[in-house]
Amino acid sequence: MIQLEVLTQEIQINNPSVKLAIRREDLIHPFVSGNKFRKLKYNLLQAKKENHHTLLTFGGAFSNHIAATAFAGKENGFQTIGVIRGEELESKIKENPTLQFAQDCGMKFEFVSREEYRQKESDVFISKLNHKYGSFYLVPEGGTNEFAITGCEEILTSADSEYDYICCAVGTGGTISGVINSSFEGQKILGFPALKGDFLQKDIRNFAKKDNFSLITDYHFGGYAKVTEDLIEFINLFYQKNKIPLDPIYTGKMVFGVIDLIQKKYFPSGSKILLIHTGGLQGVAGMNLQLKNKNLQTIQFDD
Incomplete structure (x- = not known):
């Protein structure tokens, strides 16, 4: 970037x-403005270092992080997957400027219930995502890690x-x-x-x-x-x-x-x-x- x-x-x-x-x-x-640029910069470098081709992350209906990851992934040659809080949003993408933007950038969505979303950091939840999507580089919700x-x-x-x-x-x-x-x-x-x-x-x-x-x-x-x-x-x-x-x-x-x-x-x-x-x-x-x-x-x- x-x-x-x-x-x-x-x-x-x-x-x-x-x-x-x-x-x-x-x-x-x-x-990819503000702190999202800062947070994704070294995560993208690490994903490339580990030879990943897909980024997976989490967010809500109007998440800045989801929009930024979708564009940054597209710009840097990554496939992107967004795990979205709220199953009801699956039928409302066109009504949601954030999700529509992310989709236009090529992001695929996994819509989950709010109850499931609370388990997003569990090994069982991540294992299910690996089984469905294969290998990916996981970026935490909001992008915060070392x-x-x-x-x-x-x-x-x-x-x-x-x-x-x-x-x-x-x-x-x-x-x-x-x-x-x-x-x-x-x-x-x-x-x-x-x-x-x-x-x-x-x-x-x-x-x-x-x-x-x-x-x-x-x-x-x-x-x-x-x-x-x-x-x-x-x-x-x-x-x-x-x-x-x-x-x-x-x-x-x-x-x-x-x-x-x-x-x-x-x-x-x-x-x-x-x-x-x-x-x-x-x-x-x-x-x-x-x-x-x-x-x-x-x-x-x-x-």
């Missing part, structure tokens, strides 16, 4: 006491040593682990989980080599894939002001949280804060379909 130049943009806020900037990882690749962490360690560069705080959204914990490992002395890493609860601490510590991080658990907006009208309005206003699109599942919640914390004077005066935009914008179309069905305001990135 060819990596495009990564841009860092300063964000204007009504608080001159802190400096706020955002790393545009969403621009790293047109279809190779993904190595990729995410490349997000920060030497130029980022000026920042006091690095903030990123948290899903499976892989991205923040890589950022923690490559962070500079004196920096504090703040993670904003998209899921309810504080259970990710353990997962992060399995990969993180430092302890300079905290999880801010107040900005999940109801849990994974849940949004509120306030969040959608914030994303639209943020785009109007900064011309930077945010996704509603991960980065949108994180940016909302950081700006709210700035207003609450969480950060000391003079702080320099870097936000990591982890991509995920392909999921906006699917979210907008759900919002339209509920007659709610949609996400608008058109001028």
Whole structure:
């Protein structure tokens, strides 16, 4: 995969006491953006090293990881298989922009019940998939493993040593682990989980080599894939002001949280804060379909 130049943009806020900037990882690749590029980079190299021809992974209805793996596989000569949570989705591919995109990239789907999906890491479940599809390189749900962490360690560069705080959204914990490992002395890493609860601490510590991080658990907006009208309005206003699109599942919640914390004077005066935009914008179309069905305001990135 060819990596495009990564841009860092300063964000204007009504608080001159802190400096706020955002790393545009969403621009790293047109279809494998943000942390998905980072997580897949070394997994693809390892799959080739092991002479695999097929990638198999897991995800839900509007999974950024499914879409990214499908395109990355096509671009790098792999067959791809997506194990999808929810049997009912098999008849709704054309209604789902994420699954339709993945299918157009050549991905084959294995639709399973939610009960079966919870067993996806078991030896019995993987054995059944091997029996049906033959040999494959398994990429975990969300892409997080040791190779993904190595990729995410490349997000920060030497130029980022000026920042006091690095903030990123948290899903499976892989991205923040890589950022923690490559962070500079004196920096504090703040993670904003998209899921309810504080259970990710353990997962992060399995990969993180430092302890300079905290999880801010107040900005999940109801849990994974849940949004509120306030969040959608914030994303639209943020785009109007900064011309930077945010996704509603991960980065949108994180940016909302950081700006709210700035207003609450969480950060000391003079702080320099870097936000990591982890991509995920392909999921906006699917979210907008759900919002339209509920007659709610949609996400608008058109001028």
